[in-house]
Amino acid sequence: MLGIIGGTSLLFAELPDLKKTEIATPYGTAELYLGDIALLLRHQHEMPPHQINFPACISALAIAGVDRAVAFGSVGSLNKSIRPGSIIIPDDYLSMAPVPTIHNHTQEHIMPAIDAGLSREISSCIPESEIGGTYVQTGGPRIETKAEVRALSEIGDLVGMTIASEATLCNELDIAFSAICMVDNYAHGIGEDELSYEQILNFARANTKKTEMILERIITRIG
Numbered sequence: 001m002l003g004i005i006g007g008t009s010l011l012f013a014e015l016p017d018l019k020k021t022e023i024a025t026p027y028g029t030a031e032l033y034l035g036d037i038a039l040l041l042r043h044q045h046e047m048p049p050h051q052i053n054f055p056a057c058i059s060a061l062a063i064a065g066v067d068r069a070v071a072f073g074s075v076g077s078l079n080k081s082i083r084p085g086s087i088i089i090p091d092d093y094l095s096m097a098p099v100p101t102i103h104n105h106t107q108e109h110i111m112p113a114i115d116a117g118l119s120r121e122i123s124s125c126i127p128e129s130e131i132g133g134t135y136v137q138t139g140g141p142r143i144e145t146k147a148e149v150r151a152l153s154e155i156g157d158l159v160g161m162t163i164a165s166e167a168t169l170c171n172e173l174d175i176a177f178s179a180i181c182m183v184d185n186y187a188h189g190i191g192e193d194e195l196s197y198e199q200i201l202n203f204a205r206a207n208t209k210k211t212e213m214i215l216e217r218i219i220t221r222i223g
Contacts, residue, residue: 002223003038003066003175004215005057005166010041010072013212016219023060027102028053030060037223038064042162049140049161054100058169068118069170070218071179072211074204075160076144076187076195078136078153084191084203086183087129087214088158089119095164096152097139102172112168115176122178125217133157135181137164143197146189159187180214182207 006013018033030053033039040057047053061069075088082088091114103110123131136156138144144152144159152159163179170177184203188195 001038001065001067002219003040003061003064003069004218005040005042005061005069005071007042007073007162010211010215013208013215015039016215021064023063025056025059025063027055027059030056032060032064034064037219038066042166050097052162052165054165054169055102058166058173058175059102061170062173062175066175068115068176068222069166069178070118070122071163071166071177072215073135073160073163073179073181074184074200075135075158075181076185077157077183077190078149078159078187079157080186080190082133082157082183084183084185087126088133088181088183089123089129089131090114090133090135090158090163090179090181091116091119091131092133093135093137093164093167094156095137097137097161099137099165099168102169110168110171112171113177114167115178118176118178121222122180122218125221126180126214129180135160135163135179137161143188143195149187149189152187153190158183180218182211
């Protein structure tokens with residue numbers, strides 16, 4: 001089953017007709033919307049990024065039978081050549097914040113990865129997208145400082161607060177993972193305008209139709 005993970009970019013989109021279901025996991029309960037696909041809204045109960053129960057959310061996908069997951073993420077660009085409005089499918093990630101794990105009490109090691117085959121499938125559905133680039137996860141909830149953005153731009157291309165956690169847990173649960181990063185803005189200090197959370201929400205609202213179109217393509221062609 002295909003799983004879709006959505007956040008800010010899906011807040012204002014018209015979603016498919018799915019049944020809201022609570023899934024109990026060893027890490028807590030998570031809400032999914034189930035049908036031919038499984039949809040996880042990561043900010044359920046208006047949870048900010050640093051308080052999301054990622055182990056419960058991703059475990060719920062696994063319990064529901066998800067074996068492929070595509071995460072939508074609203075991101076900031078760390079590179080002036082990656083303009084707002086771009087759609088990037090990253091091929092690697094790193095995290096500047098602690099990444100959750102379901103292997104707290106074992107010596108289990110996994111090889112972290114974004115699934116190249118799934119990324120190619122997604123890209124074929126979104127010809128305007130580009131594959132490649134490194135996603136950098138920060139802890140949130142605050143926006144990164146200009147000094148932090150300058151440093152992060154040396155090691156990555158996109159910045160957000162969720163996808164490294166989701167990718168890691170999907171890897172641990174044998175769920176193939178890829179991500180669609182909607183570049184809503186330049187990261188703090190790269191563009192000329194001062195950045196605020198309200199601006200980020202406004203960018204997400206403006207991208208609603210594009211997000212709906214991409215979601216429909218993904219569900220129709222690879223769901």
